[in-house]
Amino acid sequence: NKRKIVVTRKIPEQALERLKAHGEIYMWDYEELPMPYEILSEEIKDAAGLYTNVGDRIDKALLDQAPNLKAISTMAVGFDNINVKEAVRRGIAVGHTPGILTETTADLTFALLMAAARRVVEGSDYVRQGRWKSWGPMLLTGQDIYGATIGIIGMGRIGEGVARRAAGFNMNILYHNRNRRPEMEENLNASYCSLDELLTRSDFVVLLAPGSAETGYIMGEKQFKRMKRSAVFINSSRGTNVDETALFEALKSKEIWAAGLDVFEEEPVSTSHPLLTLPNVTVLPHIGSASVATRTKMALIAAENLIAGIENKELPFEVKIT
Ligand code: GLV
Numbered sequence: 001n002k003r004k005i006v007v008t009r010k011i012p013e014q015a016l017e018r019l020k021a022h023g024e025i026y027m028w029d030y031e032e033l034p035m036p037y038e039i040l041s042e043e044i045k046d047a048a049g050l051y052t053n054v055g056d057r058i059d060k061a062l063l064d065q066a067p068n069l070k071a072i073s074t075m076a077v078g079f080d081n082i083n084v085k086e087a088v089r090r091g092i093a094v095g096h097t098p099g100i101l102t103e104t105t106a107d108l109t110f111a112l113l114m115a116a117a118r119r120v121v122e123g124s125d126y127v128r129q130g131r132w133k134s135w136g137p138m139l140l141t142g143q144d145i146y147g148a149t150i151g152i153i154g155m156g157r158i159g160e161g162v163a164r165r166a167a168g169f170n171m172n173i174l175y176h177n178r179n180r181r182p183e184m185e186e187n188l189n190a191s192y193c194s195l196d197e198l199l200t201r202s203d204f205v206v207l208l209a210p211g212s213a214e215t216g217y218i219m220g221e222k223q224f225k226r227m228k229r230s231a232v233f234i235n236s237s238r239g240t241n242v243d244e245t246a247l248f249e250a251l252k253s254k255e256i257w258a259a260g261l262d263v264f265e266e267e268p269v270s271t272s273h274p275l276l277t278l279p280n281v282t283v284l285p286h287i288g289s290a291s292v293a294t295r296t297k298m299a300l301i302a303a304e305n306l307i308a309g310i311e312n313k314e315l316p317f318e319v320k321i322t
């Protein structure tokens with residue numbers, strides 16, 4: 001009578017092996033397809049553990065179906081897709097993978113910044129489509145990164161990683177955060193400022209705040225209007241932090257210069273989404289933490305969180321809500 005563990009995606013073999021030693025596994029193993037909510041609702045009924053990811057919605061209705069659930073473990077740092085309050089109220093431990101993916105996600109964020117500023121993807125398409133006829137004095141000209149001003153909204157671990165990279169590019173660093181970070185000010189010469197001031201002064205606005213139903217849009221019409229016409233907006237946090245209609249309008253009317261997006265309000269984003277019709281938008285499919293090494297580590301840590309949770313032990317990385 002082994003405990004049942006539901007795994008909503010095909011996960012790396014090593015992680016799966018760890019889980020198998022501790023329970024009976026139901027794994028949804030279609031590589032490209034998320035586990036349908038209806039099937040998850042059914043499978044969760046007799047489960048002790050749920051191994052999940054950012055693509056699943058773990059809401060109250062689902063938890064209502066799961067009287068035996070002891071642990072939810074997400075292979076992510078963000079947990080905005082999980083109703084943590086309801087889980088905790090029911091005595092279900094929730095685990096995530098902070099810290100491990102910080103540098104990998106900061107790398108991708110900087111890659112997106114550079115790609116958007118220097119029109120890297122647009123330029124690549126230009127060559128492949130046979131449109132390259134000659135060298136042109138102003139052909140595919142972008143924005144300078146070296147020495148520019150970067151404004152980071154949300155100075156957590158990933159924000160700090162981006163700031164360290166920015167320092168290497170001799171950028172002037174501004175940040176906005178719930179708390180001031182004196183060590184960042186000292187070590188990287190970062191300046192704390194209000195959101196409005198950050199938006200007005202930055203050449204690059206990088207959004208790294210966690211997603212949350214309560215805070216709603218951090219970036220909307222008013223915020224985009226404050227940005228420079230030459231400014232580039234980057235989001236590798238959560239799509240729900242941004243009013244996409246306002247972003248589309250700002251980009252279309254050239255109120256801002258370009259955007260680089262790894263996340264969307266609805267994922268996967270539809271190819272008919274208005275933002276995808278704009279040449280000054282660089283898009284990626286939520287791959288911030290997607291390096292082989294980091295995703296492997298995340299999978300293993302998520303397994304350890306889950307195992308600890310179903311065995312009533314302390315989780316290596318537990319989500320604590322205040
Ligand atoms: C991915 O977005 C994560 O939260 O890890």
Ligand code: GLV
Nearest residue numbers: 099156157158159
């Ligand atoms: C996530 O790890 C963050 O704190 O930015």
